[in-house]
Amino acid sequence: MxxxxxxxxxxxxxxxxxxxxxxxxxxxxxxxxxxxxxxxxxxxxxxxxxxxxxxxxxxxxxxxxxxxxxxxxxxxxxxxxxxxxxxxxxxxxxxxxxxxxxxxxxxxxxxxxxxxxxxxxxxxSGLVHASSRERHSDRASRQARKIRRRLGAELGMDDPAFRPKHMRQTTYEKLHTRLEQKEAESWDDTLLLLQRLQKLEGRISTRRSRTASTGSRKAAFW
Ligand SMILES: [Zn+2]
Incomplete structure (x- = not known):
């Protein structure tokens, strides 16, 4: 097929x-x-x-x-x-x-x-530790947690944030959009840190095994 x-x-x-x-x-x-x-x-x-x-x-x-x-x-x-x-x-x-x-x-x-x-x-994905550690120092995630508190939601990035009973739908939607934005920003920061760590780890293990890197060519399709 x-x-x-x-x-x-x-x-x-x-x-x-x-x-x-x-x-x-x-x-x-x-x-x-x-x-x-x-x-x-x-x-x-x-x-x-x-x-x-x-x-x-x-x-x-x-x-x-x-x-x-x-x-x-x-x-x-x-x-x-x-x-x-x-x-x-x-x-x-x-x-x-x-x-x-x-x-x-x-x-x-x-x-x-x-x-x-x-x-x-x-x-x-093994990302819990790295992301929670980063979150404490990260401005975007602080802002996100503030919105989560306002919505009465759990503070974890993966927890749902529902509309509180007393809140108008438009207010909720605005807050929720901002929440998603801030969490995405915070997440991007964490990724940068992870990528840096992985590159570092990659360099160390390459040096240790003394093998030449074969994968450094850029992919040709974009
Ligand atoms: Zn799982």
Missing amino acids: GGLGSGGHNVRNRGAVETHRRLSANSMAKHGVFSEGWSGRWGWTGSDGETTSWIWVVGGRDEIRLDFKFRENGGEWQPVDQTVTLTRVPKPFGKDQPYFFCPRCGCRAMHLYGSQQHFRCRTC
């Missing part, structure tokens, strides 16, 4: 994830990804607004498929084809809250992180 990931040109077109990237169930739901028949690119932009990486996504109500290439520390690109199951929990107000099931531990997660080749929850 043909289709995504089965042919050479698909490998060229599947997009790529070089660093940790975050998938947000809310954001995907908002863009219609969780409806049957949706398929398209899902990308991330850098601070200059340019798309830095993207993956191919086949949407769906009960599960979605992620199709991309991944590499770590400038290593070899590897094709990945991952299926992620979805679930929905009724919110106290408004629509259902969509969640992913982490493909590794099966926990319910609002965000999945593309690291170590597959998208997983933050714990399974």
